[in-house]
Amino acid sequence: MKLIILDRDGVINEDSDAFIKSPDEWIPIPGSIDAIARLTSAGYTIVVATNQSGIGRGLFDITTLNAIHQKMLDTVKAAGGAIPAIMFCPHLPTDDCDCRKPRPGMFLTIGERFDAELKGIPAIGDSLRDLQAALLAGCTPYLVLTGKGRQTLEKGGLPPGTVVFDNLAAVAEHLIEKDQQAVSVELAQTISEPIEKTPVSGAVGKTVPKAKAKAAAKAKLASLTEKNAKTTGRKEKNEKR
Numbered sequence: 001m002k003l004i005i006l007d008r009d010g011v012i013n014e015d016s017d018a019f020i021k022s023p024d025e026w027i028p029i030p031g032s033i034d035a036i037a038r039l040t041s042a043g044y045t046i047v048v049a050t051n052q053s054g055i056g057r058g059l060f061d062i063t064t065l066n067a068i069h070q071k072m073l074d075t076v077k078a079a080g081g082a083i084p085a086i087m088f089c090p091h092l093p094t095d096d097c098d099c100r101k102p103r104p105g106m107f108l109t110i111g112e113r114f115d116a117e118l119k120g121i122p123a124i125g126d127s128l129r130d131l132q133a134a135l136l137a138g139c140t141p142y143l144v145l146t147g148k149g150r151q152t153l154e155k156g157g158l159p160p161g162t163v164v165f166d167n168l169a170a171v172a173e174h175l176i177e178k179d180q181q182a183v184s185v186e187l188a189q190t191i192s193e194p195i196e197k198t199p200v201s202g203a204v205g206k207t208v209p210k211a212k213a214k215a216a217a218k219a220k221l222a223s224l225t226e227k228n229a230k231t232t233g234r235k236e237k238n239e240k241r
């Protein structure tokens, strides 16, 4: 499963220091809905993990939050995308819960529910606490410069391995491109091997099972592209400074 975990405010929709308290206040960031649709088409399972302390503060209730999320889901669906799950933490910072980011509780629950290994899963956010929660859960932290992202970058102290992109659209483009490169290298390796794999009639062929060769190519490539992603991330981060 290709899982990806997104923060909501400042990543999918415009953030507000006054909180998003109604469906009307939920306004998508340009390009973000299309990015979710593209990731959906590319086979990603997109899950949202969002701190919503506005509930604990009494600024809005669960019914309103559900209405906000229905608007988000409808907007995503109309663009051809899907968000199969939304996790939210309703608590106050003083509640000392395990789910409020920077704690990784929501991420760990996502891993359990989807029976997915979280190691290396892209987790996208605009605040330091998103990146910290991602790292604690074993995900790869991605900082986007929408919402509070620029402030977060300027403050520094990003978790090791954080990669930085302008926005969710740029993250989607990067991930989809990386997947396509992986497929073409895998194909190239498969094509370059058929001669030694064809057993001579009557002889005991020393064949490498195709699936095994493909898996080896895929694993090798995954480690390579991972390195590339980190390098690219660092480069982009430096350029932004």
Ligand SMILES: [Mg+2]
Residues within 6 Å of the ligand: 007, 008, 009, 010, 011, 015, 125, 126, 127, 147
């Ligand atoms: Mg945010």
